[in-house]
Amino acid sequence: xxxxxxxxxxxxxxxxxxxxxxxxxxxxxxxxxxxxxxxxxxxxxxxxxxxxxxxxxxxxxxxxxxxxxxxxxxxxxxxxxxxxxxxxxxxxxxxxxxxxxxxxxxxxxxxxxxxxxxxxxxxxxxxxxxxxxxxxxxxxxxxxxxxxxxxxxxxxxxxxxxxxxxxxxxxxxxxxxxxxxxxxxxxxxxx
Amino acid sequence: xxxxxxxxxxxxxxxxxxxxxxxxxxxxxxxxxxxxxxxxxxxxxxxxxxxxxxxxxxxxxxxxxxxxxxxxxxxxxxxxxxxxxxxxxxxxxxxxxxxxxxxxxxxxxxxxxxxxxxxxxxxxxxxxxxxxxxxxxxxxxxxxxxxxxxxxxxxxxxxxxxxxxxxxxxxxxxxxxxxxxxxxxxxxxxxxxxxxxxxxxxxxxxxxxxxxxxxxxxxxxxxxxxxxxxxxxxxxxxxxxxxxxxxxxxxxxxxxxxxxxxxxxxxxxxxxxxxxxxxxxxxxxxxxxxxxxxxxxxxxxxxxxxxxxxxxxxxxxxxxxxxxxxxxxxxxxxxxxxxxxxxxxxxxxxxxxxxxxxxxxxxxxxxxxxxxxxxxxxxxxxxxxxxxxxxxxxxxxxxxxxxxxxxxxxxxxxxxxxxxxxxxxxxxxxxxxxxxxxxxxxxxxxxxxxxxxxxxxxxxxxxxxxxxxxxxxxxxxxxxxxxxxxxxxxxxxxxxxxxxxxxxxxxxxxxxxxxxxxxxxxxxxxxxxxxxxxxxxxxxxxxxxxxxxxxxxxxxxxxxxxxx
Numbered sequence: 001x002x003x004x005x006x007x008x009x010x011x012x013x014x015x016x017x018x019x020x021x022x023x024x025x026x027x028x029x030x031x032x033x034x035x036x037x038x039x040x041x042x043x044x045x046x047x048x049x050x051x052x053x054x055x056x057x058x059x060x061x062x063x064x065x066x067x068x069x070x071x072x073x074x075x076x077x078x079x080x081x082x083x084x085x086x087x088x089x090x091x092x093x094x095x096x097x098x099x100x101x102x103x104x105x106x107x108x109x110x111x112x113x114x115x116x117x118x119x120x121x122x123x124x125x126x127x128x129x130x131x132x133x134x135x136x137x138x139x140x141x142x143x144x145x146x147x148x149x150x151x152x153x154x155x156x157x158x159x160x161x162x163x164x165x166x167x168x169x170x171x172x173x174x175x176x177x178x179x180x181x182x183x184x185x186x187x188x189x190x191x
Numbered sequence: 192x193x194x195x196x197x198x199x200x201x202x203x204x205x206x207x208x209x210x211x212x213x214x215x216x217x218x219x220x221x222x223x224x225x226x227x228x229x230x231x232x233x234x235x236x237x238x239x240x241x242x243x244x245x246x247x248x249x250x251x252x253x254x255x256x257x258x259x260x261x262x263x264x265x266x267x268x269x270x271x272x273x274x275x276x277x278x279x280x281x282x283x284x285x286x287x288x289x290x291x292x293x294x295x296x297x298x299x300x301x302x303x304x305x306x307x308x309x310x311x312x313x314x315x316x317x318x319x320x321x322x323x324x325x326x327x328x329x330x331x332x333x334x335x336x337x338x339x340x341x342x343x344x345x346x347x348x349x350x351x352x353x354x355x356x357x358x359x360x361x362x363x364x365x366x367x368x369x370x371x372x373x374x375x376x377x378x379x380x381x382x383x384x385x386x387x388x389x390x391x392x393x394x395x396x397x398x399x400x401x402x403x404x405x406x407x408x409x410x411x412x413x414x415x416x417x418x419x420x421x422x423x424x425x426x427x428x429x430x431x432x433x434x435x436x437x438x439x440x441x442x443x444x445x446x447x448x449x450x451x452x453x454x455x456x457x458x459x460x461x462x463x464x465x466x467x468x469x470x471x472x473x474x475x476x477x478x479x480x481x482x483x484x485x486x487x488x489x490x491x492x493x494x495x496x497x498x499x500x501x502x503x504x505x506x507x508x509x510x511x512x513x514x515x516x517x518x519x520x521x522x523x524x525x526x527x528x529x530x531x532x533x534x535x536x537x538x539x540x541x542x543x544x545x546x547x548x549x550x551x552x553x554x555x556x557x558x559x560x561x562x563x564x565x566x567x568x569x570x571x572x573x574x575x576x577x578x579x580x581x582x583x584x585x586x587x588x589x590x591x592x593x594x595x596x597x598x599x600x601x602x603x604x605x606x607x608x609x610x611x612x613x614x615x616x617x618x619x620x621x622x623x624x625x626x627x628x629x630x631x632x633x634x635x636x637x638x639x640x641x642x643x644x645x646x647x648x649x650x651x652x653x654x655x656x657x658x659x660x661x662x663x664x665x666x667x668x669x670x671x672x673x674x675x676x677x678x679x680x681x682x683x684x685x686x687x688x689x690x691x692x693x694x695x696x697x698x699x700x701x702x703x704x705x706x707x708x709x710x711x712x713x714x715x716x717x718x719x720x721x722x723x724x725x726x727x728x729x730x731x732x733x734x735x736x737x738x739x740x741x742x743x744x745x746x747x748x749x750x751x752x753x754x755x
Contacts, residue, residue, distance in 0.1 A: 010372060013321070014309065021314050055499060062496035068318040068338060071372040163371070 003057045004076040004153045007046040010069040032150030047152045080156040086149045087131045092142035093120040108134040196325040196356040197223040201230040203332035213244035217264025219291035222356035239637035243609035245275020250613025252284045253596045259286045266304030276346045277315040281600025285344035294354040317345030325358040337368045342375030343494040379510035387489045387506045388522035394463035396531045397423045403430035404468015406592040413516035422527035426454045428475045430599040433589035447475040448734045449581040453538035459741035466490040468512045471501040481739035545731035545746040553725040556654045561586045570622040575607035575631035578660035581730045583626050605634025615647035629655040639691040642717045650711045651719045656726045684721040695719040
């Protein structure tokens with residue numbers, strides 16, 4: 001099963017290396033990894049899609065917490081979340097085909113962001129499944145170039161995964177069963 | 192007052208209470224060495240190889256319970272530390288490794304003696320730093336030492352470019368360290384403790400596995416009290432030996448690949464297993480899937496990542512064993528398990544022959560280590576890795592924490608000589624024995640010169656059988672006697688000792704052992720004893736790699752089965 005793990009990390013040199021090195025060393029499979037700044041200065045947000053069972057993801061979470069630069073880890077798979085990925089596709093497209101491509105763009109609620117006499121760049125922001133479907137439908141025209149950002153995600157509703165936000169009841173139960181101590185802001189602690 | 196980066200490093204070490212550094216100079220750390228004489232409170236011991244310096248810091252940390260510090264120059268100096276850093280990582284030793292690097296404008300330009308050492312050590316440390324501003328040095332040392340010594344201890348590496356040593360700034364020592372991503376665990380979750388206590392109270396055949404965490408957490412008294420209140424027998428991992436006195440009625444010695452028959456079967460037949468400060472390692476548990484799958488496992492560890500890593504825990508408790516054990520002692524009822532102890536005792540009676548000291552005239556390692564332990568019961572014992580290490584673990588009676596210093600997780604041959612030196616520095620005036628393999632001894636024997644310089648009177652017992660004994664044992668048992676690259680022509684260790692000005696004794700007969708031990712301990716300086724032991728002895732019992740603990744193989748009973 002694919003899990004969406006969000007890690008809030010100190011924005012310091014080498015932190016991406018530490019996280020990537022951990023995944024490599026422990027043999028965790030990364031499907032995608034997206035990194036960017038957050039609402040809080042000095043904190044970066046990594047959204048990591050991990051393929052594996054519950055035991056693997058528990059280890060991923062705990063091992064991430066052992067990194068000193070990792071401040072908070074959340075598994076958004078356990079919550080209702082908005083999940084998005086941006087895709088840019090450069091597709092072969094002459095004047096005659098343009099209408100057909102734009103029809104597809106409409107159906108998938110994507111956008112045409114660049115046009116030339118022989119090509120078009122389509123941008124789509126959606127979850128991976130819809131993007132996969134869009135790409136499959138564009139394939140017959142001839143895909144010249146393709147890039148995907150990897151997944152980013154955010155919990156629905158007023159709750160957040162910010163550093164100081166307390167966790168949902170379900171996550172609390174999970175961490176309780178894993179033996180966490182009751183006090184402290186963080187579900188696990190670096191040791 | 193302004194200080195140079197070099198002075199700030201040394202001042203920071205003093206604030207941390209560091210009074211000895213094991214180091215080796217080189218180009219980029221010259222600014223630091225230049226300032227050493229101005230800080231006489233920090234003793235510098237010049238090693239002969241940086242790996243040795245690293246193991247000395249480990250031995251010092253183990254023997255003292257304090258931060259061990261090693262220092263090296265950039266490039267090869269730094270890479271030579273890596274084995275010791277990984278060793279300290281595997282065995283959770285509070286250590287600080289300081290390296291110099293090329294000046295900032297040369298970083299990444301492949302200059303002379305440049306290595307991306309923070310990149311290299313990243314997966315081998317608890318945390319590491321490349322300090323790019325002189326203003327950051329003091330805080331980095333305070334934070335680094337805090338990380339190295341708290342929670343689950345471990346190695347911290349600080350890399351400093353040469354010009355940062357030279358720049359000047361005000362020395363500001365932080366009042367306190369606060370890291371938002373690092374809050375070491377303290378007490379256990381009361382709900383989990385209660386759950387564990389209920390399971391323990393209902394247990395009929397409980398065992399405790401006492402690991403290194405008990406010793407690192409200074410919780411040996413709590414372990415003993417917990418075992419006594421619940422009447423639970425205590426098994427130890429290799430690194431957990433000494434967490435309960437071996438002569439305690441509830442101490443049942445080591446479990447695992449070369450654990451005793453009764454310990455391995457007790458672990459396999461227990462209905463409740465209480466792992467305390469251990470990491471459920473394959474060498475201790477055997478094949479994970481068949482490590483007593485029906486028992487209820489309670490696992491107390493300060494590192495939550497150890498829970499459910501190798502075997503699933505029914506009740507994981509995250510916390511400092513020093514604080515969790517009193518919670519548990521409070522929560523459990525007084526109990527005893529006489530029948531269960533008898534069952535284990537009977538196993539020992541019936542299957543003790545595997546660990547019997549050979550009774551014949553041959554000079555055996557078992558006899559030597561047992562005599563050292565009997566004649567010098569308080570000595571700190573440092574071992575290398577291999578057969579002699581296992582025999583020491585089986586036959587020596589460790590009665591206090593930190594008495595055994597050995598490379599458990601990484602299994603680093605050559606650990607013994609430098610680690611013993613570090614231990615001796617930490618415990619001046621006390622007896623330190625290094626039980627050495629003849630192979631491992633030659634990996635780091637350059638530190639004999641350091642031993643003479645530093646006046647550390649370590650007693651080194653070389654178990655000289657002319658073989659890489661453990662490898663030979665595996666080739667005998669699992670590769671049909673196909674001995675490949677295990678026989679070694681050893682140098683004349685007496686002449687070698689003589690070259691270093693070290694007193695040496697040769698022992699070829701069993702009758703000479705006691706005299707040699709007495710003579711070594713009576714000598715004021717370091718001593719090498721060349722014990723020329725029988726060539727082909729095997730460590731028994733043995734759980735073959737990949738087998739379950741209950742599949743423990745015993746020594747052949749019939750003398751005629753024993754290989755000639």
